[in-house]
Structures are given as C-alpha cells and as structure tokens.
Amino acid sequence: MSDNSKNKSSAGGYFALATTSILWGTTWVASKVAVEQLPGLQVAYIRQFIAGGIFICFFSFVKKMPLPNWKDFKIIFLMSMLMFVVANGLSSWGLKYLPTGLASLIGALSPLSVVVIEWVFFKKRNVSALTFIGLILGIAGVGFVFYKNMFSKIDGDLILGLSLSIVAMFSWSLCTVFLSRNKIGLNPYYSLGWQMILGSFMLFAIVHLTQQPIPIVEISAKSWLAIFYLIGAGSLLSFIAFIYSLKKLPPAISSLYAYINPIVAMISASILLQEKLTLTILMGTIVTLIGVYIVNHSIKRDQEKIIVEPEI
Numbered sequence: 001m002s003d004n005s006k007n008k009s010s011a012g013g014y015f016a017l018a019t020t021s022i023l024w025g026t027t028w029v030a031s032k033v034a035v036e037q038l039p040g041l042q043v044a045y046i047r048q049f050i051a052g053g054i055f056i057c058f059f060s061f062v063k064k065m066p067l068p069n070w071k072d073f074k075i076i077f078l079m080s081m082l083m084f085v086v087a088n089g090l091s092s093w094g095l096k097y098l099p100t101g102l103a104s105l106i107g108a109l110s111p112l113s114v115v116v117i118e119w120v121f122f123k124k125r126n127v128s129a130l131t132f133i134g135l136i137l138g139i140a141g142v143g144f145v146f147y148k149n150m151f152s153k154i155d156g157d158l159i160l161g162l163s164l165s166i167v168a169m170f171s172w173s174l175c176t177v178f179l180s181r182n183k184i185g186l187n188p189y190y191s192l193g194w195q196m197i198l199g200s201f202m203l204f205a206i207v208h209l210t211q212q213p214i215p216i217v218e219i220s221a222k223s224w225l226a227i228f229y230l231i232g233a234g235s236l237l238s239f240i241a242f243i244y245s246l247k248k249l250p251p252a253i254s255s256l257y258a259y260i261n262p263i264v265a266m267i268s269a270s271i272l273l274q275e276k277l278t279l280t281i282l283m284g285t286i287v288t289l290i291g292v293y294i295v296n297h298s299i300k301r302d303q304e305k306i307i308v309e310p311e312i
Helices: 003-034 040-062 070-094 100-107 110-121 129-145 147-152 156-181 188-210 221-248 257-272 279-298
Strands: none
Touching (some): 003 100, 003 257, 040 070, 040 221, 070 100, 100 129, 100 156, 100 257, 100 279, 110 129, 110 156, 129 279, 257 279
C-alpha cells in the first residue's frame, strides 16, 4: 500500500473514531429525552426490538446465516439478560432520576468493577498497585464531580437513580467477565441482534407486569425522534464506524472513544438539556477517566482489553 493510501486509510479511521465517540456520547442525551415521557424500560425494549430485528434480518436474509445452535443460544440468553435487560434496561431507567453526565460517568466505571468482580469472586490476586491507584482515582473522581448532589441534595429519586445505574454498570461488568471465559461461535453482531430481540421480549413482559407503559399511539414525536436516534445513530451507524476504526487504527487508539463518550455526553447535555457543567465537574470527570485509563491498561487478560464503557 502506498503512503498516500495509508494516509487516506488512517484519516478514514480517525473520522470513524470521531463518529463513534460523538454518536455514542450523544445517545445518553437521546435516552434522557426519551425517558422524560416513557418508562426507561419501555424505551429500552422498543429500541432493542427494532435494532435487533434489523441485525437479524440482515444476517439471516442477506448473509444467509443459520439459526444459533442450542449451545450458542444458552450463552446468548445469559448475555441478553446481563447486557440488555439489566445493564441497558436499568441504565435507561436510572436516567429518569440522574443528570446525564453522572449516568454516563457511572457507566464508564465498568473496568473498575470488572477488577473488583474478578478479585472477589474469581480470586484473581495479581492486582498491581497501579490498578488500586486507578480504582481510587476513578471512585474519587465521581464523588468529586457530584459531591453536592450526594451530600446536600439527597432524595429518594437520586438514590434510586444511583442504585439503578450502579447495578446496570456491575451487570455490564459481569457480562464482560462472562465473555472472557465463554466464547460464542456466531458473528458478534448477529449474536448481538439475537441478544437485543430476546432482551426486548423480556423487558416487554417486565414493563407490562410492573409499570404503566405509554400506548404506542400516545408516544410523542419528540420521544420517537429520540428513540430512532438511539436506533440509527447508537445501534447501527456507531457500530459500523466502530468496526471500521478497529480495522484502520491500532487498538490503543480505536479504544479512545470510551474515554471521550462521557465528556461528549456532558457537553451535549449542557447545550441541549441545560444541565449544569462547571470547571469542577470537568476536572472530576478527567480524574475519573484517568483512573479508568490506568485500570484498563494495567490489567491484561489473555492480551485482551477490558471493555471500557457500555453503550447506552
């Protein structure tokens, strides 16, 4: 490949990285808009059903892929529970009660909880001092950013939102640990489609048993616009851009999206939703992401990088 071709390829990779970072960062804002009218679990199942259906139709009818076998289906079902019912469902629900920036920052703490899960439940003791430094920085950064909310404005909604978001983040981390120990024989995005579809069915049942969903005909144009943005930008275009960036850029660079997402979420929420954004919040966010970066690059599992942030 000529130098000119390499430069064009690299430029395309960086453009794809920027696209991924911006689109996945703004999905937090789109989710926040959608949950203003709809229950968070309803937003999640509508999004997952449509996006999952698109993935399955593409791989089934265009790529002619067979149905998952029973062994793969069992793994897909468990991943669907962890990733889409608990992680995506609860994080969408939690956004109802939290600032967008806080929710996105909690999601970015996933590598920290991966370390804790492996250390406590899998007795993994080769955790370095650098990892502990990263853990402390990550947790301290979140407290630094939102200390006023936590200590002077505590109410039931804040506690509920924090609880839902933390459980969602831990569920994503459990899924990360599970995937590191259980490989599936399907195309990852075909598998993703099945996970979304199964998750949407389970969330549909949960919502109709426990909450009061909004009838489809009563969903506002604003909410539909947010949902279709989540589907088109968050679940389809972002994945295409992410795959392209993985092919064209080194892993250390293509993974930078995960550290940019919370900042994009905070800035876009400040502009579009008038959420408060101060120098203190930005400083705390940087401290948190430095901690996540340290953890993510101090732990090596079979030469694979820990998944940094769940995509909302």
